[in-house]
Amino acid sequence: MLRLPGLIDPHVHLREPGAIHKEDFESGTAAALAGGFTAVLAMPNTDPPLTDALSLARAQAAARSKARCDYGLYLGGAEDNAPQVAGLAPSACGLKLYLDQTYGPLRLVETTAVWAHLRAWPKDRPLAAHAGGRSLAMVLLLAALEGRSVHVCHVSRREEILLIRAAKEKGLPVTCEVTPHHLFLTQADVPLLGSGRAEVRPRLATEQDRQALWENLKVVDCIATDHAPHTLAEKDGPQPPPGFPGLETALALMLTAVAEGRLSQEAMLRLMHSGPRCIFGLPEQEETWLEVDPDVQWEVRGEALQTRCRWSPFEGMRLRGRVRRVTLRGRLAFEDGEVLAPPGFGRDLSPAAREQRGGEGERGPT
Amino acid sequence: MLRLPGLIDPHVHLREPGAIHKEDFESGTAAALAGGFTAVLAMPNTDPPLTDALSLARAQAAARSKARCDYGLYLGGAEDNAPQVAGLAPSACGLKLYLDQTYGPLRLVETTAVWAHLRAWPKDRPLAAHAGGRSLAMVLLLAALEGRSVHVCHVSRREEILLIRAAKEKGLPVTCEVTPHHLFLTQADVPLLGSGRAEVRPRLATEQDRQALWENLKVVDCIATDHAPHTLAEKDGPQPPPGFPGLETALALMLTAVAEGRLSQEAMLRLMHSGPRCIFGLPEQEETWLEVDPDVQWEVRGEALQTRCRWSPFEGMRLRGRVRRVTLRGRLAFEDGEVLAPPGFGRDLSPAAREQRGGEGERGPT
Helix, strand or coil: CEEECCEEEEEECCCCCCCCCCCCHHHHHHHHHHCCEEEEEECCCCCCCCCCHHHHHHHHHHHHHHCCCEEEEEEECCCCCHHHHHHCHHHCCEEEEECCCCCCCCCCCCHHHHHHHHHHCCCCCCEEEECCHHHHHHHHHHHHHHCCCEEECCCCCHHHHHHHHHHHHCCCCEEEEECHHHHHCCHHHHHHHCCCCCCCCCCCCCHHHHHHHHHCHHHCCEECCCECCCCHHHHCCCCCCCCECCCCCHHHHHHHHHHCCCCCHHHHHHHHHHHHHHHCCCCCCCCCEEEEEEEEEEECCHHHCCCCCCCCCCCCCEEEEEEEEEEECCEEEEECCEECCCCCCCCECCHHHHHHCCCCCCCCCC | CEEECCEEEEEECCCCCCCCCCCCHHHHHHHHHHCCEEEEEECCCCCCCCCCHHHHHHHHHHHHHHCCCEEEEEEECCCCCHHHHHHCHHHCCEEEEECCCCCCCCCCCCHHHHHHHHHHCCCCCCEEEECCHHHHHHHHHHHHHHCCCEEECCCCCHHHHHHHHHHHHCCCCEEEEECHHHHHCCHHHHHHHCCCCCCCCCCCCCHHHHHHHHHCHHHCCEECCCECCCCHHHHCCCCCCCCCCCCCCHHHHHHHHHHCCCCCHHHHHHHHHHHHHHHCCCCCCCCCEEEEEEEEEEECCHHHCCCCCCCCCCCCCEEEEEEEEEEECCEEEEECCEECCCCCCCCECCHHHHHHCCCCCCCCCC
């Protein structure tokens, strides 16, 4: 049995408030624990989006009573809320800026709006951007001009990872994540998945893009699932929304790659634990570990998953390695397919929430 | 009578080869002299575009026999010609990259294609980009990563001039130009002009954008006309192409602004002579000057212009200041409405052409 630290997923969509038929804090954090994640950072493109004190407070209340694992909540940048969200920074795990079109209403069009957020958001708090192509270049340039860091979400294309590599080589303070689905699937899988189920942003890319991600894994700072559940009825309907569930397959996909010699176990833990912990300044989760059987093979079946949407783009794939037990802060939270941590056990990892609880744990490596 | 140095326009479309019913090297350089320009740099989005040795050689031959004032020819960046055009750099005044959609077939979509040009094109030769919004950020970032200069064409919006200002303040080697039409016209003029005639790229912007250009004139390195003639039949037709003629109105518009106290005569000469000369490394044109009556008022009438398209977006405007005489390299080239320099008098200002002529003039202030 392999003992690993609790994994951290810096990019999940838990759909609460507004779309809890897809997922909520309870089912989403159950899926997290089943997948070996003891902390998840939840995106703000909910309904309503988390763009002000009231919407944040409501999501905090829901998460506090329902989350089974630890979590952070992102605030969302709108065209006109830069000073307001900056004032709420201590209560969030970071600010998310949507520079390209994706699911939900949050999107920044004007350069000046993006710039205003990069200026206003505290330099010592994480700022994450959904930004491909020219938008990626824009956020990197603005970050350089403002002398602040930026974290690039779900890098999917060769030209993007090469640009980030060059920016890092020049000393720009940029970090990035890639998703398992962009590491394991391509456009060639769209016919097998079906066009509706294959809808995801960024889109599945070319084999050349996929290879470039693997070849530049040293440039990548985190694996993020971008867990984005929608029901099968929605995915198979006339207007399929973009997004895949991913929390319960990520570790096994990466362990399979480790078994195949595509990356080391150390690299995997950098990408799924220490990398995200460092970038997002998260505290150590004391007495927290996973027990994983690295050799067991299993077949992905959507109906067996904890996520409310109960399907997977990796359906039918045989993977290697599975979580047997998760211990979170001294408590057995998951064992052999059963989630044991109750709703409300999860803790908000934001600086303000930690302060309120009396400053448990250290400050984290920011 | 005011004596001024010969003006330099770093951005004109002379439509040869491929659309000489709109303009050619003869009519376009006649318009230049009538407007006080003794050197013009011609854009490569002709038909065919200037993207290789053969297309360049043909345009050189046409210009050599027909141009009445001095000139340079830009090469155009295509998705796949970076090494080829770099090899032709000494024969061009610069490389033009189209990062956004405009008139003609040249457009770069992939980041990697733009990047390849910024890498391959010699660092000591000018590289100009049509790039607004996110594309502007992209070319600034890539230039910073490659440690090379970039010249931004026809800046038209507030967010763009502010981005360039910030980049300059950080020491990035960026220069830029603005057009008279973006300094003097806005979206509010579209109904007066008519929607077809008002078509131009970048589009006429808002009054706020226009004001931002004036307020940041110190950030601007050149006035460029972006002289882009189309016939009135085309502009008033069902698919009006974008572009305005501008060579014969630019100086009077700027002299009018000088008379109104909006900028100094020194600033005007920086923008229309020393700025473009410095950026494009052009030689001094010896024994070359304009005699200008700064007080005469005149009304713009398209039918009185030298440009073949014989219309102006400034039709009917009363302007102050007019060119009486142009002396180019010791020869009276224009006098009181009459172009006296014959076709073939103009010289190619590229390093290779100057070398071939025996290295006349100094190397220029690059």
